[in-house]
Amino acid sequence: xPELPEVETVKRGLAPAMEGxxxxxxxxxRRDLRFPFPDAxxxxxxxxxxxxxxxxxxxxxxDLDDGNTLxxxxxxxxxxxxxxxxxxxxxxxxxxxxxxxxxxxxxxxHLEGGGGxxxxxxxxxxxxxxxxxxxxxxxxxxxxxxxxxxxxxxNELGATxxxxxxxxxxxPLKSALLDQKNIAxxxxxxxxxxxxxxxxxxxxxxxxxxxxxxxxxxxxxxxVASIRDVIADAIAAGGSSLRDHIQTDGSLGYFQHSxxxxxxxxxxxxxxxxxxxxxxxxQAGRSTFYCAACQK
Numbered sequence: 001x002p003e004l005p006e007v008e009t010v011k012r013g014l015a016p017a018m019e020g021x022x023x024x025x026x027x028x029x030r031r032d033l034r035f036p037f038p039d040a041x042x043x044x045x046x047x048x049x050x051x052x053x054x055x056x057x058x059x060x061x062x063d064l065d066d067g068n069t070l071x072x073x074x075x076x077x078x079x080x081x082x083x084x085x086x087x088x089x090x091x092x093x094x095x096x097x098x099x100x101x102x103x104x105x106x107x108x109x110h111l112e113g114g115g116g117x118x119x120x121x122x123x124x125x126x127x128x129x130x131x132x133x134x135x136x137x138x139x140x141x142x143x144x145x146x147x148x149x150x151x152x153x154x155n156e157l158g159a160t161x162x163x164x165x166x167x168x169x170x171x172p173l174k175s176a177l178l179d180q181k182n183i184a185x186x187x188x189x190x191x192x193x194x195x196x197x198x199x200x201x202x203x204x205x206x207x208x209x210x211x212x213x214x215x216x217x218x219x220x221x222x223x224v225a226s227i228r229d230v231i232a233d234a235i236a237a238g239g240s241s242l243r244d245h246i247q248t249d250g251s252l253g254y255f256q257h258s259x260x261x262x263x264x265x266x267x268x269x270x271x272x273x274x275x276x277x278x279x280x281x282x283q284a285g286r287s288t289f290y291c292a293a294c295q296k
Contacts, residue, residue, distance in 0.1 A: 003187035005234030021111040034130040057185035075128030084118040148184035159216035166206040174202035196261040197226035261289040
């Protein structure tokens with residue numbers, strides 16, 4: 001599933017094509033994705049101007065000029081494709097290849113304005129993605145968002161905050177970090193990477209990073225810094241690799257993944273002087289990659 005940096009990269013790739021454009025027509029080629037489309041979705045979006053694109057956790061937000069926000073989640077296999085004249089580009093890159101098969105093109109934004117007519121196509125072979133629409137003023141109370149914790153790079157995330165969430169918790173540290181009520185949008189890949197950077201074991205109890213008095217230990221402060229850094233680095237890599245949204249050959253600059261432990265089972269740990277090997281274990285049905293030699 002695309003993680004926060006990938007969704008941020010998609011948002012940045014779509015922005016030049018969508019922001020300020022008028023939706024001449026929203027074309028729905030089926031009645032549902034993972035869930036049925038909201039009633040009259042096409043009518044509610046058609047004719048509206050897109051005033052901005054945003055992101056909350058792993059959700060893409062499309063703000064319209066009537067005060068409504070279109071919410072989009074990419075699910076397991078969803079992606080957007082920009083088509084302008086004969087060229088096309090797919091904003092964002094993922095650990096696994098995304099589909100360009102037109103039979104899986106389920107939602108099409110027919111746009112006009114600025115740079116001329118163009119289409120933004122949502123493609124989703126497995127149809128695990130979904131869309132909804134809600135008034136912007138009601139967004140925080142929406143079921144998708146009301147229980148979400150702070151963003152990984154936001155000012156609300158700090159060692160003191162996590163100490164309050166982790167205190168007396170026997171829950172494995174990785175599971176606690178994946179809990180969206182603790183931190184919004186932090187997924188499997190970047191939890192593995194942040195734990196490796198902070199030399200913390202994914203299987204240790206979350207509460208061991210908090211003092212008996214409820215204060216964050218130094219290792220928890222290091223973890224927060226590692227979370228911020230790994231997400232910021234990934235977003236920066238995506239942003240810096242994005243060129244103009246359309247090239248003459250239809251290509252787009254993509255976020256190139258560079259992982260230190262994720263999906264590197266059996267390879268040497270990259271920590272200087274460690275000498276350990278990256279191992280894979282399964283936690284709550286998900287693969288965890290870490291080095292037992294330097295992550296304690």
